[in-house]
Amino acid sequence: MTIKDVAKKANVSVATVSRVLNNPECVKQPTREKVLKVIHDLNYSPNLLGRNLRRLETRKIIVVMDNISNQFYSKVVKGIEEKAKENNFTVMLSTTRGSKENFLEAMNMLANKVVDGALVFCGDLDTGKLNEMQKYYPIVCICEIVEGVTTVSVDDYKAGFDATNYLISLGKKKIAIACDIGQKDKHTSSGFRLSGYLDALKQNNIEYDENLIIGQSEEYDEIKKIVDNLLNLEELPDAVFALADTVAIEIIKELSLRGISVPEDISVMGFDNTLMSEMYIPSITTVAQPQYDIGVKATEILLEKMADKEKYVGCEKVFLEHKIMKRDSVK
Amino acid sequence: MTIKDVAKKANVSVATVSRVLNNPECVKQPTREKVLKVIHDLNYSPNLLGRNLRRLETRKIIVVMDNISNQFYSKVVKGIEEKAKENNFTVMLSTTRGSKENFLEAMNMLANKVVDGALVFCGDLDTGKLNEMQKYYPIVCICEIVEGVTTVSVDDYKAGFDATNYLISLGKKKIAIACDIGQKDKHTSSGFRLSGYLDALKQNNIEYDENLIIGQSEEYDEIKKIVDNLLNLEELPDAVFALADTVAIEIIKELSLRGISVPEDISVMGFDNTLMSEMYIPSITTVAQPQYDIGVKATEILLEKMADKEKYVGCEKVFLEHKIMKRDSVK
DNA sequence: TTGTAGGCGTTATCAT
DNA sequence: ATGATAACGCCTACAA
Numbered sequence: 001m002t003i004k005d006v007a008k009k010a011n012v013s014v015a016t017v018s019r020v021l022n023n024p025e026c027v028k029q030p031t032r033e034k035v036l037k038v039i040h041d042l043n044y045s046p047n048l049l050g051r052n053l054r055r056l057e058t059r060k061i062i063v064v065m066d067n068i069s070n071q072f073y074s075k076v077v078k079g080i081e082e083k084a085k086e087n088n089f090t091v092m093l094s095t096t097r098g099s100k101e102n103f104l105e106a107m108n109m110l111a112n113k114v115v116d117g118a119l120v121f122c123g124d125l126d127t128g129k130l131n132e133m134q135k136y137y138p139i140v141c142i143c144e145i146v147e148g149v150t151t152v153s154v155d156d157y158k159a160g161f162d163a164t165n166y167l168i169s170l171g172k173k174k175i176a177i178a179c180d181i182g183q184k185d186k187h188t189s190s191g192f193r194l195s196g197y198l199d200a201l202k203q204n205n206i207e208y209d210e211n212l213i214i215g216q217s218e219e220y221d222e223i224k225k226i227v228d229n230l231l232n233l234e235e236l237p238d239a240v241f242a243l244a245d246t247v248a249i250e251i252i253k254e255l256s257l258r259g260i261s262v263p264e265d266i267s268v269m270g271f272d273n274t275l276m277s278e279m280y281i282p283s284i285t286t287v288a289q290p291q292y293d294i295g296v297k298a299t300e301i302l303l304e305k306m307a308d309k310e311k312y313v314g315c316e317k318v319f320l321e322h323k324i325m326k327r328d329s330v331k
Numbered sequence: 332m333t334i335k336d337v338a339k340k341a342n343v344s345v346a347t348v349s350r351v352l353n354n355p356e357c358v359k360q361p362t363r364e365k366v367l368k369v370i371h372d373l374n375y376s377p378n379l380l381g382r383n384l385r386r387l388e389t390r391k392i393i394v395v396m397d398n399i400s401n402q403f404y405s406k407v408v409k410g411i412e413e414k415a416k417e418n419n420f421t422v423m424l425s426t427t428r429g430s431k432e433n434f435l436e437a438m439n440m441l442a443n444k445v446v447d448g449a450l451v452f453c454g455d456l457d458t459g460k461l462n463e464m465q466k467y468y469p470i471v472c473i474c475e476i477v478e479g480v481t482t483v484s485v486d487d488y489k490a491g492f493d494a495t496n497y498l499i500s501l502g503k504k505k506i507a508i509a510c511d512i513g514q515k516d517k518h519t520s521s522g523f524r525l526s527g528y529l530d531a532l533k534q535n536n537i538e539y540d541e542n543l544i545i546g547q548s549e550e551y552d553e554i555k556k557i558v559d560n561l562l563n564l565e566e567l568p569d570a571v572f573a574l575a576d577t578v579a580i581e582i583i584k585e586l587s588l589r590g591i592s593v594p595e596d597i598s599v600m601g602f603d604n605t606l607m608s609e610m611y612i613p614s615i616t617t618v619a620q621p622q623y624d625i626g627v628k629a630t631e632i633l634l635e636k637m638a639d640k641e642k643y644v645g646c647e648k649v650f651l652e653h654k655i656m657k658r659d660s661v662k
Numbered sequence: 663t664t665g666t667a668g669g670c671g672t673t674a675t676c677a678t
Numbered sequence: 679a680t681g682a683t684a685a686c687g688c689c690t691a692c693a694a
Contacts (some may be wrong), residue, residue, distance in 0.1 A: 002687055002688085003687065003688065003689095004687080014688080015690075018688070018689055019690095021688095021689095022690095046687080047688070048687095049686080050686075050687030050688035050689085051687075051688050051689075052688090053686090053687080054687080054689045054690085055688085055689075
């Protein structure tokens, strides 16, 4: 079923059919109606491969993330989708599951002209390639800063700083952080949050103790080890700052299995303000990110880049405001 | 940067370049190397629009779901992705957010030749259209049965039946179900589970009480009303069967805010076996679905359909086994 | 207002 | 082993 079939059946040229589809006002009423009827009768839909090839654009953007199960992403994606739709772009999602190969495959859609632009959540998988690609294609990173690439996120340094200060303001002195020591001085969201944490301690004259950096993971089995680290300390800390709500929840669960209550015995703070942080018992004190707005802002910038090919080189960092959500897991 | 540029720079015809890409064994070693070098130097990637248009296939499948935040989907998608990759297909995700318009737009990718096949989680959005489309395009539904369309899921009737029987076996007599009364006799997963629940009651000579069907929702605000319904009953039931873990969790949370403990005062059972059902306090007794296997199986069938155009008409129902996960929210 | 024809980038057939 | 060329389906000057 192609435009030719429609043209033949309607006794017009393919050009007229095309016009009915793209410039209906340029074709006389009766012709238009005749063509539309045939289109309907034949149940014709234009082949976008042909159209896109001809127009050299797809009006699609790809969103690349490691895993859809990350609750946090959902609202960001909602912002992306709405902004994109407003501008007649379709959003496709692609997951990497942490694999560099999958990441490159997804990014290759840009070179392959399958999409016009990319929004990437996981730029850390291959920062070199990303840096190279952003010279030629419209790309915006989200949440995870990549040097040389435009990024929209919260100010993770400040968020880490504020969160730690909040704990200190409640009288906590011995504050553990669920972060990998290897992230120190790295330009990742975890690295920045860790810096914020360290500076907050320093500013409050709290001595730095490397043992309080107890490690990070997405896997529950690893969380068990992290809780081991926590319990092996000479003295149980006053609080743990986890860099994700899921991690905070897994830590609280594991502590509870070992007979330690939150917040009675120890406070636990999360990050992201996912739905579960509200639903958990105890509800989780956490750092909220303006997820929807992040998605919208990132898409706006991407749309600009796609419209104006000169803008590829820009690498602005856009920070949106975070906010501490005071709940029950910290007292 | 097109195949022509490569051909020119390498002093060969476009045909040779194409062969280097698709049938490298058909081109002499030195020529091949020369071409590969140019491809590398120019950083050339084939334009898939051209290729796909020529081949009339995209080797892409689309997965249509209402929302990525549904934890349950993640593992299903993992199964889909792995099976697809095995067969050189790329998976793209698309969300509908419950909108029929978005759904139709996503499904239109089939007609538009942007994808070769579709896996749909939310066939209920427009069963008529789906029924029509599956005559012409390879489509497999997942988890949600649509009459006339091939579906892979658990046997929701049996799952509802088994879950209810499990509660009865523990001595529960007054069992509420968090389901919309409107789902009764509907061919949806909720409808089937409700039928299973009703039949289990009947088989155990437990009287049917419409007031125990207390409503269903994804929104926490609605859950509050559902808990109102629960507490307005003459006598607090022994148990609540929620048709999703998230709902079970929200009910437990809301009950706890009103001073009612689970499982001490009332048992709550979930459905899906998401990570949170394990992490919650109390951990949630739930019905596990073989998510990964569902994804793999659905993709296998879709691949068959895509390979053999005669198979479109089939509308088999493939049921995979569910399993009750006994945890702490039911005693 | 409508039709003709060229070309978007690729692959595949048919020559050579 | 390689090259010339005709499609794939569509859009858009340009011509009529």
